[in-house]
Amino acid sequence: MIDIHCHILPNVDDGAECMQEAINMAKIAKEQGINKIIATPHYHPEFKYAKGEELKEIYKEFKNELKENNIDIEMYLGNEIYYTYDLIDKFSELDFYSLNDSKYILIEFPPNNFPNNLCNVVYEIKQQGFTPILAHVERYIKIHEDPEIIYDCIKTGAIIQINSSSLIGKQGKEFQKICNLLISRNMVHLVSTxxxxxxxxxxxxxxxxxxxxxxxxxxxxxxxxxxNAQCILDNRDIIIEEPLEKQIEKVSLLSRIFRR
Incomplete structure (x- = not known):
């Protein structure tokens, strides 16, 4: 399996706190059947997370440590980009990493300030030459209230990712319910850790x-x-199944009469 969203690099964000913890995470991943990981440390313009060349050096060091420890996992580099309202205007100035230097970028949104115009955000990112992967969409209250937001984003060109822990109920029944709803309507493209x-x-x-x-x-x-994750690594288009429209129950005139 391939994990395209993982905070495994040591001492770069709120993920692995040291090299030993990162190695332990890699061992767990290997036992799980994960053979390829895209490391996606947080990229936040206002936080002092490692980024740019500093991040790339940590990534190279971690790959060497995996080799020294005989852990056979292929590693790739990316970022999980934190959305701010002026982000897109600054795209050309920012030193974030797309996923394995592809056209795909992983992006998350502030839970308490979720954009009302998410489709417009997707469209603007596409205009910059990137394909946005919307991270852990099941975590946003607005998506629970209106899953059609995801339908519209997919039609605009977004790729959708959910977390594995949410899918199997580790984060509660409501998270699991929305994950299954989205999957049943062809509105999930990636499951990551x-x-x-x-x-x-x-x-x-x-x-x-x-x-x-x-x-x-x-x-x-x-x-x-x-x-779908391999398509990202290869910088190929993901073959997107047509998302299913919401089914509106139709009640016949005859059944209405008998209900009276």
Whole structure:
């Protein structure tokens, strides 16, 4: 499997706190059947997270440590970009990393200041030459209230990612419910760990893969955990299934009469 959202690099953000913890995370990932990871440390214009060349050097050091520890995982570099209202205007000035130097960027939104015009944001990012992957969409209250936001974003060109822990109910039934709703309507393209440590938020995918395989289908699981992520690594277009429109229940005139 391939994890395209993981805070595994040590001492760069709120993820792994040291090299040993990062190595432990990699061992867990390998045991889970994860063979490729895109490290996606937070990129926040106002926070002093490691970025640019400093981040690339830490990434190279971690890859060397994996080799020294005989952990056979392929590593790639990216960022999880924090959206601010002036972000797009500054795109050309910022030193963030797209996912494996592809056209895909991973982007998250402030939960308490979620943009009302999300489709416009997607459109503007596309105009900059990138394809936005909307991170852990199940965590936003506005999506619970109106899943059609995701439908519209996909039609505008967004790729949708959810967290594995949400999908299997580790974050509560409501998170699991919205994940399943989105999957059933072809409105999820990637399931990732969003792992931050080797204890509390670990890089776990196996149970989520088996859950999708059982509840939905094996082909769906293959796409969400492997095929679509490989397209990102190869900088190829993900084959997007047409998202399903909301089903509006139609009540016949005859049934209305009998209900009276």
């Amino acid at each position: 969003d792992a931050h440590s080797d204890t509390r938020r670990r890089p776990l995918l196996k149970d989520a893969y088996e859950y999708v395989e059982k509840k939905h289908s094996k082909s769906m699981a293959e796409n969400l955990f492997i095929n």
